[in-house]
Amino acid sequence: MTLRSVATGVGHYLPERVVPNSEFEKSLDTSDEWIRTRSGIERRHFAAEGETTSQMATIAARNALDMAGLNPDDIDAIVVATSTPDLTFPSVATMVQNGLGMTRGFAYDVQAVCAGFIFALANANGLILSGQAERVLVIGAETFSRIMDWTDRSTCVLFGDGAGAVVLEARTGTGSSDDRGILSSDLNSDGRYREMLYVDGGVSTSGESGKLRMQGNPLFRQAVGKLADTAEAALKKAGLTGDDVDWIVPHQANIRIIQGTAKRMGVSMDKVIVTVQDHGNTSAASIPLALSVGVAEGKIRKGQLLVAEAIGGGLAWGSVVLRW
Template sequence: MVRRSCIVGVGSYLPAQVLTNKDLEARVDTTDEWITQRTGIRERHIAAEGEHTSDLALAAARQALERAGMPAQALDLIVLATTTPDHTFPATATKVQAALGMTGGAAFDVQAVCSGFIYALAVADNFIRSGQAKNALVIGAETFSRLLDWNDRTTCVLFGDGAGAVVLQAVEGEGTNDDRGVLSTHLHSDGRHYDLLWVDGGIALGRSGFVKMNGQEVFRHAVGRLAEVMEETLAFNGMDASQVDWLVPHQANRRIIDGAARKLKLSADKVVITVDRHGNTSAASIPLALAAAVDDGRIKTGDVVLMEAMGGGFTWGAALVRM
């Protein structure tokens, strides 16, 4: 028998404030038409003053646990992916742990920017596969709007805030692709491209800084790297694109999503899109999109779901899951 991680609950949270493209027209030199055509984004959610990443993460976590029918005390592990922690330390995951009333196990953050959820899922999955955990909570949560220069029209129109979470539970199976669970995860990075998408701040610089991006180069790398890692993931599992029920991509840019799907010859009706409503929520985007598709009934038990993301660093990765 083979031990795998099965997704038994999903949850999400979006701040109440919605910032539309029309709203941005009044703040920066841009237009609704330009933003929509270039990115596919129409609106995004912005955290309220005093609403922290841990608050968003906690709301998504509670919903995921409720849907899993699992008390927080049953968790062995929390892995929280975020680029925007509440504090430099301790880990935001420990704040969520305390708020949930989980007093055992371990809780920590991972930082891989927009690839963060895939990285966190891989970490938790490996804990479960190795027998070090039975029940794990994986969260992607961001207040990315606080890293934006609202005078920079090339970046401030792209990002939003939110959180998504999944509960993983250890299951025993035959180890075939027909078993439910995380079939495989695949992670990559290439630090040579560090300065194509980054924040010009940090401890070493003594300031928090703002997002800086070379959009054309990020786009070029993203389409190629994402297609490669999706092909790698399917080949590892002896599958092809026709066996994928749903692609849940990182919601960065509609043109990147469409380009990667075309390279894999995936039908557009198999791709979950939320970028129009959420913008780019970094590590939160995949679990937010997954939760949206589970909530509306598109993704069902037994479906094969391919998830992929690329983020600053560059980091990128993919996961194949049978729900």
């Protein structure tokens, strides 16, 4: 028998405030058509004043626990992926632990920007396979609206806030690709590309959080190839191909990147979960949000093969193959 990390619950949270593209027309030289054409985004959610990453993460976590039929103290570990923590420290994960009323286990954050949830999933899978935990709550949560330069029309219209969570539980399988759970992962990074996507502040530099800076066109060219390559690498590790995939669940950054990656992989867009039009780019929250929406809409069903892939600042990129 083979130990597998199986997803048994998923949930998400989006702030109440919905911001349509038209709202940016009041302060920027832009339009709804310009934003839709270049990104596929129609609207996004922004956190309310005083609403934090940990608060959103906690609500998403409760929803995932409810689906899994578990209580907070059934969980052994919490891994939160975020680039927009409430405070420099302590971690968002420990704040979620407290918010859930969880009095046991351990909790910590990982940071790989938009690829954060993929790195967190792989990390949580390692905890389960090594015997460190039997049940892990994996969360992606962001308030990117707090690090936007509202005068930069090329970036501030792209991002949104939200949170998504997945419960992973240790289950036994046969060791074949027919098993439910995480079948493989592929993680990568290359610090030479830092200037393509970064925040111009930090504790040991400016002492301030800074604002997001992005080189859109160079990043686009890197993204499509790297995303297709990492997805194919993870599939190969699992002994599978693109023909076996039921759903691609991509990082929701830009519809053109999503389409380009699917084309490179030879997978129809009919097999891609797309939520970018409603959420914008929610960074580490992007994939768990898409998973949760896909399940809620009845698209993602038990036993289906999924490939989740993402790329973010670093650059950091990776993918996970799992059977739902």
